[in-house]
Amino acid sequence: MKFKYLLPILLFLAITTQVTSRPLAVQNFKYKKDLKISGNLSPNGVVKLMLDEDIYKHSFYGDLRLTYNGDIVPYHIQNAEEISKNTEKVKPELLFSKKDDLEIYVLELPKLPEGMNYTKLSVSSAYDYETSITLKLGDNPDQFTDSKTVFLYKYGSQTSGEIDLGNTKHRFVRLEAEPGSDLKFPSAYRAKQNKNLYYEKTHTVTDPVLAENHCQFLFPNEPKSAFQILKLRIEEDNWERNVIVRGKINKKEWETVFDGTVTHNKSDGVYTEIPLSQTITSEFEIQIYDGENETLHLKEVISVQPLEEIYFFANADASKEGYALYYGNPYQWPPSFDPYSYPSGEETKNAEVNRGTLLAESENPDFSFSILYPPISGYLATGFFYLGVLALLYLLFSILKSKRSVLTESES
Numbered sequence: 394m395k396f397k398y399l400l401p402i403l404l405f406l407a408i409t410t411q412v413t414s415r416p417l418a419v420q421n422f423k424y425k426k427d428l429k430i431s432g433n434l435s436p437n438g439v440v441k442l443m444l445d446e447d448i449y450k451h452s453f454y455g456d457l458r459l460t461y462n463g464d465i466v467p468y469h470i471q472n473a474e475e476i477s478k479n480t481e482k483v484k485p486e487l488l489f490s491k492k493d494d495l496e497i498y499v500l501e502l503p504k505l506p507e508g509m510n511y512t513k514l515s516v517s518s519a520y521d522y523e524t525s526i527t528l529k530l531g532d533n534p535d536q537f538t539d540s541k542t543v544f545l546y547k548y549g550s551q552t553s554g555e556i557d558l559g560n561t562k563h564r565f566v567r568l569e570a571e572p573g574s575d576l577k578f579p580s581a582y583r584a585k586q587n588k589n590l591y592y593e594k595t596h597t598v599t600d601p602v603l604a605e606n607h608c609q610f611l612f613p614n615e616p617k618s619a620f621q622i623l624k625l626r627i628e629e630d631n632w633e634r635n636v637i638v639r640g641k642i643n644k645k646e647w648e649t650v651f652d653g654t655v656t657h658n659k660s661d662g663v664y665t666e667i668p669l670s671q672t673i674t675s676e677f678e679i680q681i682y683d684g685e686n687e688t689l690h691l692k693e694v695i696s697v698q699p700l701e702e703i704y705f706f707a708n709a710d711a712s713k714e715g716y717a718l719y720y721g722n723p724y725q726w727p728p729s730f731d732p733y734s735y736p737s738g739e740e741t742k743n744a745e746v747n748r749g750t751l752l753a754e755s756e757n758p759d760f761s762f763s764i765l766y767p768p769i770s771g772y773l774a775t776g777f778f779y780l781g782v783l784a785l786l787y788l789l790f791s792i793l794k795s796k797r798s799v800l801t802e803s804e805s
């Protein structure tokens with residue numbers, strides 16, 4: 394083989410290797426869910442979409458792609474919360490005030506009931522004013538930890554009127570304002586904490602498989618319920634054990650998703666929570682190593698999956714048709730969107746957010762792996778690589794053989 398024939402092969406190899414870095418096509422996703430959006434959708438309005446259990450069963454998390462008429466729609470994903478709408482109005486107690494070169498006010502807020510936070514502080518004045526206020530919060534009047542600056546004003550009937558306390562549990566408030574403001578603080582507001590949403594499933598605990606220094610519990614998880622957290626209820630109150638949790642990742646291979654020391658005291662409550670390193674959707678096992686201690690008695694196992702929401706901007710035409718969510722591709726890289734292309738944290742809390750609903754799961758009718766994208770492109774690139782190596786070896790062998798023939802002829 395001549396060297397001139399080798400150059401086209403190497404050039405083709407380089408082109409094939411570059412192809413694997415191109416964006417993944419929609420037809421490479423195995424599953425698809427169409428979206429239904431409720432309410433009147435405004436152009437570029439914010440839409441909230443709750444993920445369901447099908448997503449965790451068949452997606453690889455980083456492969457979620459939202460589309461509108463085939464075009465990718467940037468999105469932001471976060472844990473779902475139940476936003477509390479119940480608020481209470483209370484009266485602060487003025488502990489101290491000074492009105493010299495700098496007006497200083499120290500307030501004490503009433504004790505908080507369990508599960509509540511302070512959200513706002515109302516401000517009033519008999520005079521028109523504008524002032525920058527340094528706000529400090531603390532657990533006692535001797536030490537204030539949190540601090541920020543806010544701007545307040547009153548121009549006739551126009552007034553800012555409230556200070557955002559940022560869902561704090563601190564009960565003591567110190568305010569430093571410019572002189573002449575003469576501020577009053579008639580009320581404060583508190584509300585229940587926002588609650589993270591989950592779906593849970595209880596798994597039947599069967600007799601363990603006993604070994605020399607540990608016991609093993611097997612759970613078939615036949616409904617293939619997805620989960621990221623395990624809650625264990627063990628009969629004994631106080632204990633410390635090494636615990637290993639393994640799950641079947643691809644129906645054949647077991648993978649360890651937790652391996653560490655777990656401690657439980659009676660004051661911790663009934664359950665012990667174990668966070669896993671990845672989502673499990675198949676059978677799993679729990680190994681509890683007792684060492685020289687007595688065997689613990691596992692009574693209940695609950696799998697927990699935090700619910701998650703996707704937020705995105707609607708299209709400029711305010712059309713509610715044409716949205717779909719694609720998933721089911723283990724070779725897809727996680728999404729990376731410009732932070733300005735999806736709703737911010739403040740925009741997700743807007744009362745005018747539209748709710749999207751995922752319809753029934755279906756296999757993508759366009760699904761077929763392309764030679765331009767993984768895994769086929771990877772196989773092709775690997776094949777051409779080895780083909781190139783073989784071509785080089787053949788070329789080297791041909792050169793050595795040719796030189797040997799020349800030497801043989803010269804010796805003769």
